[in-house]
Amino acid sequence: MTQNTPKSVVLVGGGHAHALVLHALKTAPLAGAHVTVINPGTTAPYSGMLPGFVAGHYTRRELDIDLATLAQKVGATLIDNKAVSMDPDQKLVHLENGAALSYDVASVDVGITSRMDALPGFKEHGVPAKPLGEFSRKWDAFRTSDGPKHVAIIGGGIAGAELAMAMAFALRNQTDLVSVRLLDRGQILSANSDKAQSRVRKELSANSVDVMEGVNVIAVTPTGITLADGTTIEANFVVGAAGATPHDWVQNTGLSLQDGFIKVDKTLQSSAQGVFAVGDCAHMTDNPRPKAGVYAVRQAPIVLQNLRHAISGAPLENYGPQSDYLKLVSLGGKRAFGEKRGWGFAGHLVWRLKDKIDRDFMNQF
Structure with a gap:
């Protein structure tokens, strides 16, 4: 490579942090570098508006960050494909289509999945809540189809509860033949505060969501789910929202991992020099935090600055995650x-605040 050849900066994944990096490049380009974005699809759904989309408050289009337009505006190349492995020694990203892309500096922001392939029948008959793109397409098709609507959500965390309330709200506006069940092998909302648990439980009840705790789902069938005690539950839309699971291919990155997530230090750099990771796919070894989009948003300016420094050889900057943040939970209706x-506080005004925050975020793009 000659001195005048641009450095290759590869952004693997179109997550929130990478979308913000592209946005920032409109006013502050990466000097001496060409940016390539790898993402399966030319858009990336925004997770903050997903419950609102499920409930019918937002259109599918409003949910999407237009990566193609972002890339075009900053002179970046968008590759509509999926990364399947990385080789940090050779500095290569291997794609699903068989191509290999070389990089000088790279960042990974591919989010997580709630896929539950180990559960018999789930791969064939269930729908993972993440990745959001696949889920939103299947939900749209189910919501607009004819016939009774019987939904079962496996996983009683806050994400599962939000989806349950949003689904119940949307479906009951269409038909009376509706049932929505939220199932957990333990206690729902166990990771949340007592205040949040109390409020969300009341709202689940108000939305006529049937909460089933201490149940063990052993199979998903074409007509519903089977529990360990032999009970069968009718469902024609089964959602997997249990836990935050890393994408399988991350095991093939050659990077140090923690429970399948890419380990990063205070600078958001992985075990390989010049390779960073942000968002839910990363594990911050010095300051572990739960999986939440607010961290990805705050990581964006730091990873952009460190991409610049990695290109120039300057010292990297540290990222300090906030100790607390405003947690906003959709409750079905507005x-x-x-x-x-x-x-803790609830009501229409809180929805308006959440709606403004989400729309302000999306309006950047």
């Missing part, structure tokens, strides 16, 4: 629950 520093 109502939401908010919590920060022990204070």
